[in-house]
Amino acid sequence: MPNRPRFFTPAQVAAHNTAADLWVSFLGKVCDLTPLMKQHEGDVLLLPIMEFAGKDISSWFDPETRDVLTFVHxxxxxxxxxxxxxxxxxxxPAGPRSDWASDIEPAWWKDRRYEVCSEETLAEILERYLPYNSHACSYTWKHNGxxxxMSKTLSQNDxxxxxVKLQKLRLDCDLFTPAILLHFNDDLTEG
Incomplete structure (x- = not known):
């Protein structure tokens, strides 16, 4: 099983500091903006991002809204x-313009597709659970029936x-954890 890091150090992020391989960190997450660089290749709006390639840009964002900082002009x-x-x-842009596509959704800093994921597969989670239950392989894991x-992550398993939705509703995320049901199979594994 691949050994994924649970976090990234500033040095690991700093290693990705070119337009062909560009990571940034902000507000506790790491984003790979390489696809964004390719999509907007040659655009002058990439310059501030390229200037901070491999660095932390948390100072650009409001920690409460998780959006770019704002001010009243x-x-x-x-x-x-x-x-x-x-x-x-x-x-x-600052004022109305006919050359600006205003239907961009979501902005890159809100788009989870850019996040560098270190999510474990279910098989890796199962492996960590084996010391507590040597028969852990005898269960079928289900969500919504x-x-x-097991070779995929929770996200990949839908x-x-x-x-994010719970935070918008001001509900405690820990009280609304999605349920994964473990169904015991009759064949006990040996171990």
Whole structure:
């Protein structure tokens, strides 16, 4: 089984510091923005991101909203994104423009597809559980009545992570954990 890290050190993130392999960290997560760099290749809005390749950009974000920092513009009295290093990809321009696609959803900092995942497969979770139950391999794992593929992660098995929805509703995420049912099989494993 692959040995995935549970966290990434600043040095590990710093190793990914080119346009062809670009990671950033912010607010406790690590994102691989290499696909974003390829998608917007040559766009000047990539410059602030490239300047911070392999670095932490938490100072760009509000820890409570997990969105880019904002301020009230002194001339327009409108709420605007605060980007002292310059506007970057998915940040709208200051005023109305006909060349700006406003239907970008979600912005890269909210898109979980860019997160560097270290999620374990169910088989790796089972392996950690074996010291506590030597017959752990004798169970079929199910969620919503469907058997789970042990070679896949919870996300890949469509077991939802509803933390964002629960946080918006101001509910304690620990009280609403998705249930995985273990069904005992008659054949006991030897071990």
């Amino acid at each position: 002194p001339l327009t009295d409108c709420v605007s994104y605060y980007t002292p290093r310059g506007r970057f990809v998915h940040i709208p 469907a058997s789970l593929d 077991v939802p992570d509803d933390d």
